[in-house]
Every structure is written in C-alpha cells, then in structure tokens.
Amino acid sequence: MEPVRRQQLIEATLQSVAELGLQATTINSISKKAGMSSGIISHYFGGKQGLIEATVRYLLSSLQRSLLQRTSQGCTPEQRLMFIVEANFAVVQQQRDTTRTWLSFWAHSMHDPELHRLQRVNARRLYSNLLYSFKQLMAPGEAREAAELGAAMIDGLWLRAVLNKADDAQFDSAQDLAKRYIQSLIQQFGV
Amino acid sequence: MEPVRRQQLIEATLQSVAELGLQATTINSISKKAGMSSGIISHYFGGKQGLIEATVRYLLSSLQRSLLQRTSQGCTPEQRLMFIVEANFAVVQQQRDTTRTWLSFWAHSMHDPELHRLQRVNARRLYSNLLYSFKQLMAPGEAREAAELGAAMIDGLWLRAVLNKADDAQFDSAQDLAKRYIQSLIQQFGV
DNA sequence: TTATTTTTATTGAACGGTCAATTAATAAAA
DNA sequence: TTTTATTAATTGACCGTTCAATAAAAATAA
Numbered sequence: 001m002e003p004v005r006r007q008q009l010i011e012a013t014l015q016s017v018a019e020l021g022l023q024a025t026t027i028n029s030i031s032k033k034a035g036m037s038s039g040i041i042s043h044y045f046g047g048k049q050g051l052i053e054a055t056v057r058y059l060l061s062s063l064q065r066s067l068l069q070r071t072s073q074g075c076t077p078e079q080r081l082m083f084i085v086e087a088n089f090a091v092v093q094q095q096r097d098t099t100r101t102w103l104s105f106w107a108h109s110m111h112d113p114e115l116h117r118l119q120r121v122n123a124r125r126l127y128s129n130l131l132y133s134f135k136q137l138m139a140p141g142e143a144r145e146a147a148e149l150g151a152a153m154i155d156g157l158w159l160r161a162v163l164n165k166a167d168d169a170q171f172d173s174a175q176d177l178a179k180r181y182i183q184s185l186i187q188q189f190g191v
Numbered sequence: 192m193e194p195v196r197r198q199q200l201i202e203a204t205l206q207s208v209a210e211l212g213l214q215a216t217t218i219n220s221i222s223k224k225a226g227m228s229s230g231i232i233s234h235y236f237g238g239k240q241g242l243i244e245a246t247v248r249y250l251l252s253s254l255q256r257s258l259l260q261r262t263s264q265g266c267t268p269e270q271r272l273m274f275i276v277e278a279n280f281a282v283v284q285q286q287r288d289t290t291r292t293w294l295s296f297w298a299h300s301m302h303d304p305e306l307h308r309l310q311r312v313n314a315r316r317l318y319s320n321l322l323y324s325f326k327q328l329m330a331p332g333e334a335r336e337a338a339e340l341g342a343a344m345i346d347g348l349w350l351r352a353v354l355n356k357a358d359d360a361q362f363d364s365a366q367d368l369a370k371r372y373i374q375s376l377i378q379q380f381g382v
Numbered sequence: 383t384t385a386t387t388t389t390t391a392t393t394g395a396a397c398g399g400t401c402a403a404t405t406a407a408t409a410a411a412a
Numbered sequence: 413t414t415t416t417a418t419t420a421a422t423t424g425a426c427c428g429t430t431c432a433a434t435a436a437a438a439a440t441a442a
Contacts, residue, residue: 001417021302023214027402037419042403100301106354107298110291111212119354149344149372152365156347163297163310174343181340184379192391218428228393233429240428 006044006054008034013055018097022052022104056105056118059098063091063122067129077136081150081182084129088154089175099162126151134185142189153181197235197245199225204246209288213243213295247296247309250289254282254313258320268327272341272373275320279345280366290353317342325376333380344372 012034016025027048031038045051067087071080091098109115130150134143157174166174203225207216218239222229236242261274282289300306321341325334348365357365 005417021299023299024302026400028400038402039404039419040417043418048402103298103301107294108212108214109354110294110356111215116356123351123355148368152347152351152368153340153344154347155350156343156345159346159350160314160343163300164314165301165307177339177343188375196391217426219426229428230393230430231391234392238429 002044005036005040009036009041009044009051010055010058013051014059014098014101017055017101017104021100022108027051052105052108053114053118056115059091059102059105060118060122063087064125066090077133078183078186080133081130081186082179084126084133085154085175085178085182088126089158089171089178099158103159103162123151126154134189137186138189138191146185146189150182150185154178193235196227196231200227200232200235200242201246201249204242205250205289205292208246208292208295212291213299243296243299244305244309247306250282250293250296251309251313254278255316257281268324269374269377271324272321272377273370275317275324276345276366276369276373279317280349280362280369290349294350294353314342317345325380328377329380329382337376337380341373341376345369 009030012030013025015033016029020029027038027041030051031041034040041048041051045054067084070083070087075083091102105115106119109119127147131143131147134146134150137143138146157178161171161174164170200221203221204216206224207220211220218229218232221242222232225231232239232242236245258275258278261278262271266274282293296306297310300310318338322334322338325337325341328334329337348369352362352365355361
C-alpha cells in the first residue's frame with residue numbers, strides 16, 4: 001500500500017502546486033486532491049516538507065528517465081543533443097502544468113538547503129549531459145563552453161516561455177530555437 | 192512623510208524577501224525590519240499584497256533607470272547592447288541579494304495577475320531594448336531572432352547563476368559570457 | 383505669545399481565519 | 413489478537429487585517 005499512496009500523494013502535490021502555487025499549497029489542498037485525509041501526509045512523509053522534497057525528487061528522476069528512454073538504443077551525438085533539449089522542454093510528459101511547478105520549487109530552493117542540493121544536481125546534470133555529447137564533436141575546451149552556453153540557452157528559453165504562460169505552439173517554437181542554437185554551436189566549434 | 196515611509200517599507204520588503212523568501216515574508220518581518228508597526232503597511236499600501244506589488248514596480252523602474260543612466264550620453268549600438276547586459280546582471284546596484292528576490296516574485300507571478308502583468312512588461316522590455324540596437328546592425332528579420340536568442344541567453348545565464356548562489360566572480364563570469372554571446376550574434380548576423 | 387482645536391501619523395492589541403502537526407479512534411487485514 | 417492503514421477532530425502557533433487610542437504637528441483663535 002505504501003508505494004501506491006506515496007505516488008498518489010506526490011501526484012496530488014504536483015497538481016496542487018501547478019494550480020495554486022507552492023505558496024498556497026497546503027496539506028489540506030493536497031490530501032483533498034488525493035481523496036485522503038490530511039493526517040496521511042505526516043504518516044508517509046513525516047510532514048509537508050518531506051512530501052515537497054519527495055515530489056521534487058520524483059520530478060528530477062522523471063526528467064532523467066525520459067532522457068535515458070530516448071537514448072536507450074544508440075544514437076549519434078547530434079541526435080542525443082536534440083533529445084536532451086526535448087527532454088528538458090517536455091519536462092514531465094503531457095503535463096505542461098508541471099513547468100510552473102518547477103519554477104516554484106527552484107524559487108523555494110533559495111531558502112531550503114535540501115531543495116537547493118537537488119537543484120544543483122539538476123543544473124549540473126544538464127551541463128554534464130550536454131558536455132558528454134559536445135566532447136564527441138569538438139575539442140574539450142570548446143565543448144565546455146558549448147555546454148555552458150547550451151545549458152543557459154535551454155534554461156533561458158524555457159524560463160521565458162513559462163513566465164509568459166506560453167501555449168503549446170509557443171513552447172514548441174522555443175524548443176525549435178533551442179535545437180537550432182545547439183546545432184549552430186556544433187557548426188561553430190565542431191571539427 | 193508618505194513618500195519617505197513608502198520607500199522605507201519597500202526597502203524593508205526587499206531585505207525580508209532576500210533573507211527569508213517571499214513565502215516566509217510576513218507583515219511582521221517587514222515592519223520589524225523597517226522599525227515600524229505592522230499596521231502602517233495597510234495604511235500606506237492597503238495591505239501586504241499592495242506592498243509586494245509596489246516593491247516589484249520599484250525593482251522594474253530601478254532596472255529601467257540604470258539602463259537609461261548608462262546610455263544617457265550617446266553610444267554605439269554595440270556599446271548599448273553591452274550596457275543592456277550589464278544592467279540586467281547588476282539588477283539593483285550593490286544589492287546582489289536582490290537577485291533571489293526577483294526569482295521569488297517571478298515564481299509568484301504565475302499565480303498573481305498583477306505580478307504577471309509586470310513580468311510581461313519586464314520580459315518584453317528586455318527584448319525591445321535588444322531589438323532596437325540589433326536593428327541598427329542587421330536586417331530586421333535577423334535582428335528579431337538575435338533579440339530573442341540574446342534575451343534568452345541573458346535570462347538563462349542569470350537564472351543559473353542565481354540558482355547556484357554564485358558569488359561575485361561567478362556572476363561576472365556569466366556576464367562576460369553573455370557579452371561575448373551578444374558579440375557573436377553581431378558577427379553572425381551583422382552586415 | 384499662548385491656548386485651543388483639528389489634522390495627520392502611528393501604534394499595538396484584538397479578531398477571525400488558516401496552517402501543519404498531533405492524537406485518539408476506527409476499520410481492515412493478517 | 414495483533415498489526416497496519418486511515419480518518420477526523422483537536423491543538424497551538426501564526427497569519428493579515430482592522431480599529432480604537434494616542435502622540436505629534438499644524439492650524440486657528442485668543
């Protein structure tokens with residue numbers, strides 16, 4: 001029962017934060033959405049804080065998983081770079097609402113050590129993923145710069161799309177722009 | 192007296208949000224920092240919400256002002272582009288704490304119509320500022336793409352620096368990277 | 383000038399509401 | 413019966429707002 005309930009509560013948290021924001025998300029708004037009582041949260045997660053952190057960890061592993069899935073059967077470095085962009089834009093599949101949830105969590109990470117730790121993992125992971133593929137296409141020094149610029153461009157386009165409450169079409173357009181930028185990096189630095 | 196008090200309360204709000212986050216910022220934490228009673232906030236701003244919005248408006252106008260100041264005596268399009276980058280990285284002078292404050296506000300803007308309006312103004316302004324100078328250096332179509340990419344790169348580098356709690360040196364490094372990217376856009380698209 | 387009224391600025395206690403967390407009770411399963 | 417899963421009521425802390433009271437300043441009248 002435990003793993004089922006945990007997952008249900010995490011998904012209710014995602015819904016609540018997407019809808020109301022982290023600020024207005026309470027153990028009541030979550031448990032109501034999950035169709036359970038509020039006490040269950042303390043029982044399975046030790047408290048609201050624990051549930052929030054578990055939710056972020058779930059988001060992180062979802063992102064990771066969706067990238068691994070796309071690159072499971074071998075692909076070229078260029079293809080892999082495109083997959084990285086796609087994974088980072090469609091953060092959790094068919095849940096565009098989740099985008100604003102990430103933003104809530106990252107803002108909160110400025111004042112929560114554990115969330116900040118998770119944020120660092122996430123930021124470094126995007127960089128490392130890009131670096132790995134860029135290194136197969138260019139010299140190490142240039143690969144590092146390409147990875148840093150690429151990561152910033154992906155995050156920047158993503159951030160501006162989220163903040164402007166972009167619709168699906170605008171989101172796709174931002175994703176295309178990111179892909180074309182990665183390709184221009186390959187052209188610029190590639191051997 | 193009114194304008195003095197309003198400014199004092201706005202600055203206390205900036206301090207409190209930088210220190211505790213928007214989530215944990217209360218009427219008490221603000222009024223305590225300002226050395227006044229809690230009732231004064233409702234008196235001058237109609238409530239907490241009003242003070243928060245006034246604080247964001249103050250940040251926005253500060254950013255705008257610092258750019259106008261730098262470009263007051265004429266400069267070349269390239270110089271102006273560099274000033275735009277500088278203004279957006281040193282958002283409110285000598286207050287690096289303010290960076291995380293912006294993040295708090297933007298996250299909150301997802302669930303607050305007035306804050307979202309202000310965010311849109313801010314995002315469009317960065318784009319317009321860049322577009323204006325790029326248009327003097329390249330064809331209109333390319334200038335639009337350069338402005339969109341440039342804005343995303345600035346925001347992306349800024350975001351990653353803030354989230355990683357970058358120190359001054361790392362912040363400067365991100366700013367340099369942004370400048371070099373803008374210059375590469377000029378080279379790539381420029382006539 | 384001095385005495386008085388009026389206006390403005392500010393306080394802090396009280397109120398109603400909501401929060402997260404706890405706990406005792408209950409239901410179901412083993 | 414014992415254990416596990418879940419509820420619902422309760423607790424105490426804290427939130428933003430309101431408001432009657434007060435202090436200071438300004439205006440007016442003597």
